Amino acid sequence: MTPSWLTDSNSPGSELTSPTIGDTLPETPAELYSPEAHFANKGFVSGIRRAWINLSHLRRPLPLLPARDQVDRIVVVHPGPMRDLVFAEPAIRALRLRFPNVDRVLYAPEEAASLYAGSGWGEVRPLEKLGEERQKSEQTCMIVDLTFRAEYEIAKQIQRTRFSHRVGVNLGGRGAFYNIPAQPPLFTDHMADFYLQLVELIGVASLGRVPSLPHGLDRMERGRRFWHEKEIQQPVVLIPGWDGQSIGWPADVFINMGRNLSEHELVVISLPSEKTQVEPVVDALNCQWIKMSSTQTLMDAIATSALVIGNDGGTLHLAAAMNRPTLMLTVNPHPWRSWPLVTANSAVFRGQDVDSARVRFDRIPVSDLAAAALRLIDLKSEKII
Structure with missing residues (x-):
């Protein structure tokens, strides 16, 4: 039986569900209208509200595939x-x-080449070259738009190219595809639901709907060499995300978590684009801080780590998709933006299996989270996701 603190109906985000394609979205959260929220988001809230209203009336089912x-x-x-x-x-x-x-x-950002390397997909090209597709109009071509957000310039490029078949969420407006430009969990949950609906539409759902990125022998070898050069073996990787001292990941909780895992080698990592402020955490834990130079280096390091802990959604989902023991934690003061606690879809809390449970981090003792993290390390030889 799942503990009550994982199923509390009054917990933030518990009322949110991912609508299926064609459903009407729920009412706009009241927090979107508050002056405080508008000020905090620098006017971005009004854009979210407009997109929400449009979606309520213009949602369409996906077309059939050719x-x-x-x-x-x-x-x-x-x-x-x-x-x-x-x-x-x-x-x-x-x-x-x-x-x-x-x-x-x-056509995707440059890190897509590293993410999908070895997947057998085919060519990965930068978004800037999308306009060149107009020269290939003689082919019977199908475009699958996974934008899932208002990208006006890309929408114009798609409109100008005469594709024989188009797959996406078409909300009108000169052929552009739009959806909610909101923050997790609303944006993330709906986006993940859309991708899973697309998998079912394609007709190969039986082959698995959980993200699974290839890491292969080359990536494992590079990862082992990366840690060997730094004289580290199978570390516990801590990822502070944007701000190691923010309310999303309080520094004192970060430090307490690290101290509960002191028997393992701890490493703090970050990407150059992240505005991390983790020096106090690194000093308190007396651990290394490594700034990754590229997405490929980050993937190589994660692929050979013992456990990944943090609150950075991109990197944590990346680790889980590479079948690494993963623990994502966060605190958010806005109920409608409360993030889920993700544990690679199979963690152990107080002896109970938990599948992406929605919880507030401040309701769980750090010692319990540390125990779950240690349990994940014990399970690292099993298929966790």
Whole structure:
């Protein structure tokens, strides 16, 4: 039986559900209208509210996919960040399996090449070259738009190219595809639901809907060499995200978690683009702080780590998709933006299995979280996701 603190109906986010394609979205959260929220988001809330209202009336079901012999080329467009690319992996995989003998191109940010290396997908090209598809209009081409947000310039590029088949969430407006530009969990949950709906539409749902990124022998070897050069063996990786002292990951809780795992080698890592402020944490735990130079280096390091803990959604979902023991924690004062606690879909809390339970981090003793983290290390030889 799941503990009550994991199923409390009054806990933030418990009332949120991911609608299926074609459903009407729930009422706009009241917090979107508050002056405080508007000020905190610098006017971005009004854009969210407009998108929410549009979705309530314009949501459409996905069109049927063409037959295999009707498509010579597949173009997938995905301008989202790393976390979104991880969530899209089942859809990318399903398209590859459904259309195995066609040219396949993915237009995405540069880290997509590292994420999907070894997946057998095909060519990964930068978004800036999407306009070149207009020169290939003689082919019977299907475009799969995984934008799932208002990307006006990309929408214009898609509109100008005469694709034979288009798959996406079409909300009108000159052919552009739009959806909620909101923060997790609303944005993330709905986006993940959309990708899973697309997998089912493609018709290969039985092959798995959980993101699974290949790491292969080359990546494992690079990862082992990376840690060997730093004289570290299978570390517990701590990822502070944007701000190690923010309310999303309080520094004192970070330090307490690290002290509960002191028997393992601790390493704090971050990407150059992150605005981390973790010096007090690093000093208190007396551990190394490594700034990763690229997404590929980050993936190599994660692939050979014992456990990954943090609150950075992109990196944590990346670790879980690579089948690493993963624990994502956060505190958020806004109920409608309360994040889930993710444990690679199979962790142990007080002897109970938990599947992406929605909890408030401040309700759980750090000692319990540390015990769950140690349990994840014990399970690292098993398939966790």
